[in-house]
Amino acid sequence: MTAVSHPPLRIALLSYRGDPFCGGQGVYVRHLSRELARLGHHVDVIGAQPYPVLDRVEGPGSVRLVELPSLDLYRADDPFRTPAAGEFRGPVDLLEYAVMRTGGFPEPLTFSLRARAFLARHKGRYDVVHDNQTLGYGLLGLARHGFPLVTTVHHPVTVDRQLELAAARTRLERLGKRRWYAFTRMQRRVAARLPHVITVSESSKAEIAEQLGAAPGAVSVVPIGADTRLWSPSDAVARVPGxxxxxxxxxxxxxxxxxxxxxxxxxxxxxxxxxxxxxxxxxxxxxxxxxxxxxxxxxxxxxxxxxxxxxxxxxxxxxxxxxxxxxxxxxxxxxxxxxxxxxxxxxxxxxxxxxxxxxxxxxxxxxxxxxxxxxxxxxxxxxxxxxxxxxxxxxxxxxxxxxFTWARAAELTVERYRAAIATGVGAPARSGPGWRYVG
CATH class of the missing domain: 3.40.50.2000 (Glycogen Phosphorylase B;)
Structure with missing residues (x-):
């Protein structure tokens, strides 16, 4: 593991969904944050429900969860639920519920708005903000608050949209898919304005340029991988025939x-x-x-x-x-x-x-x-x-x-952070309510 040769970074890692059991984004946040901390950096994972599972790290770095709750409208035990009146805290919550009720998927937009408000209250707390494929309007203009922004795009969700529309069996189903994926228009507009994008493969880099309009020179490939200490062979486990x-x-x-x-x-x-x-x-x-x-x-x-x-x-x-x-x-x-x-x-x-x-x-x-x-x-x-x-x-x-190891992915990601910081501007610290740390 390469030691930190520069001062350790204070990193805000944003993830609007982080459950490691329901998709690769949660796995990404968990393992990248751990390896960044092992390099000596301090990572606040700022996320909404389902919250990510994070690993404790012994050493100079740290990983903490900052809960930035949504209305949790898609919880497993009550999907597309109607919240009680007392759960609505302001206009963003009302927007989230309204978009859901009209068949859209609001979380990338509403999480980005909550994240921008949180970060605006904490100028100077972080050296860099790393967005994990939110691509919401709220992330534009973070530099005005003193936060260099790096964004990971695993692949354009426009690909998912195309495949689901092709598989839809009725006109009504196609209409529903178009409404659900309406947020991809926002993601295209945001991606085209981002100066520092990370993706995980050359294939994704080409798709991001073609489908999201990102400038090819703004996109860097940082492959991810497996936790090879955990994912390893074992003679103690027998192969089951067939x-x-x-x-x-x-x-x-x-x-x-x-x-x-x-x-x-x-x-x-x-x-x-x-x-x-x-x-x-x-x-x-x-x-x-x-x-x-x-x-x-x-x-x-x-x-x-x-x-x-x-x-x-x-x-x-x-x-x-x-x-x-x-x-x-x-x-x-x-x-x-x-x-x-x-x-x-x-x-x-x-x-x-x-x-x-x-x-x-x-x-x-x-x-x-x-x-x-x-x-x-x-x-x-x-x-x-x-x-x-x-x-x-x-x-x-x-x-x-x-x-393909997470340790190497973390080292390359830090290089992209420092490139973004070189173009960023600092700002004095200021705190505010509306969040809580989970140690």
Whole structure:
């Protein structure tokens, strides 16, 4: 670990959603903040519900959670809820509720407005603000408050919008998707004005320039990766014959899970195999659930949620094959994490996945996205060939160790912070209410 050669930085890391069990953004915040602190920096993770899980760090640096609560309109036990009258604290809350009630997704905008108000009350507290893909109007003009801004865009959400519109089965469903993704217009306008953008792959860099209008010279690639101390092989965990594991953090077309379900049906025509999905389908009548029923796979597909870190790693260690069936990814943490356990990988070539998984036949088996037949052929080949599994698993882990670690990601991110600070202006400190630290 490289020691801090400059004075340690005070970093405000913004994340409008931070739950590590529902998407890659929460994983990003957790692991990046920990490694920044290990470098000696002081990180305040400023977030809304679901709040991120953060690691305690022993050493000169620190990580703290600053709760900046929303109305939590999409909580798991009561989605699209109606808050009690006493929960509304001001105009931003009213805006959040109104947008939700009209079918939109308000959180990027409303979180950015709350974050701007918070930061305006704390001039001088932070050396740099790092936004984790909020891309809300409230973040524009932070330099006037003395805060250099760096923004991470994992991939343009416009890609998700395009895939969901293509998968919509009715006119009404398409109208609903357009309304939900209306916030992407704001994100395009904001991204085009940002001077310091971080993304996680060359594929995402090209998409950000094309779809969000960001200046190519403003975008730097900082690959992320796996916590290789946690994600590692273990002889204590036996491989389960025929087990395939995948992670589907969201039940959306982009993740390609419906194609993997069909592929499993094809694989099972010649050999015994079963699939464990980390995640769950969101709708009983959705495409994934329908596919499971159509192919008669209810007894051969298991959905698991809420796993601890240790249990998740052991699940991947127990698999004979891991699979990333996504139609597109801006990076693919599940690919890097599976490879770090020396579990052999079958992955599509969607988006940036080849940048992570590596060459076909060397560190993975690569297939075209959206092709169940190709997925089935690759999975069958892997399940039938122990020597191939051993070779690809070992090569995959070596690739992750050489290229994709959180420690290296933190070091490169600090370089981008210092570049942004070089163009920033300081301001005296001032405090105010409306937030609380969680130690």
């Amino acid at each position: 087990r395939i594991v995948t992670t589907s953090s969201a039940d959306v077309p982009l993740k390609g899970l419906v194609h993997l379900v069909e592929a499993l049906a094809k694989v099972r025509t010649e050999r015994d195999a079963h699939l464990v999905v980390v995640g769950k389908p969101q709708k009983e009548d959705g495409p994934v659930t329908e596919a499971v029923r159509r192919f008669g796979l209810e007894e051969h597909i298991e959905f698991r949620t809420g796993l601890s870190d240790a249990a998740l790693v052991d699940l991947y260690r127990s698999a004979e094959a891991a699979c990333v069936p996504s139609l597109y990814e801006g990076f693919s943490l599940p690919a890097a994490e599976a490879m770090a356990t020396a579990t052999p990988l079958v992955a599509t070539t969607g988006g940036a996945i080849p940048e992570v998984a590596g060459p076909d036949g060397e560190t993975c088996l690569a297939v075209p996205p959206g092709d169940p037949g190709a997925l089935a052929a690759a999975l069958g080949r892997l399940l039938d060939d122990p020597a191939l599994r051993e070779r690809l698993g070992a090569a995959g882990r070596e690739r992750v160790l050489a290229r």
